[in-house]
Amino acid sequence: MHTALDVNTWAIVGPGCRITHVVNSHEDVSLHFGSEMDDAVEFVLTEDGLDRLVSVAATALADLRAARVLAGVVGQKS
Numbered sequence: 001m002h003t004a005l006d007v008n009t010w011a012i013v014g015p016g017c018r019i020t021h022v023v024n025s026h027e028d029v030s031l032h033f034g035s036e037m038d039d040a041v042e043f044v045l046t047e048d049g050l051d052r053l054v055s056v057a058a059t060a061l062a063d064l065r066a067a068r069v070l071a072g073v074v075g076q077k078s
Helices: 047-071
Strands: 007-014 017-022 028-033 041-046
Touching: 028 047, 041 047
Parallel strands: none
Antiparallel strands: 007 017, 017 028, 028 041
């Protein structure tokens, strides 16, 4: 795991979840779960891994939205 001093945050996904990259590196990104960087669980993803995560998440979101339409709860978020 990297210290907070050598990491840039690209995106905050939600409370306790962020996507980061190491300064001066274009090799991979990390997905952190936890309120503090030093105590977070870190998953290091290559570009291919991040692309796969985005693809799987998009499919899951589409399936969830379709299920809500079928259940008659369109527009409600969990």
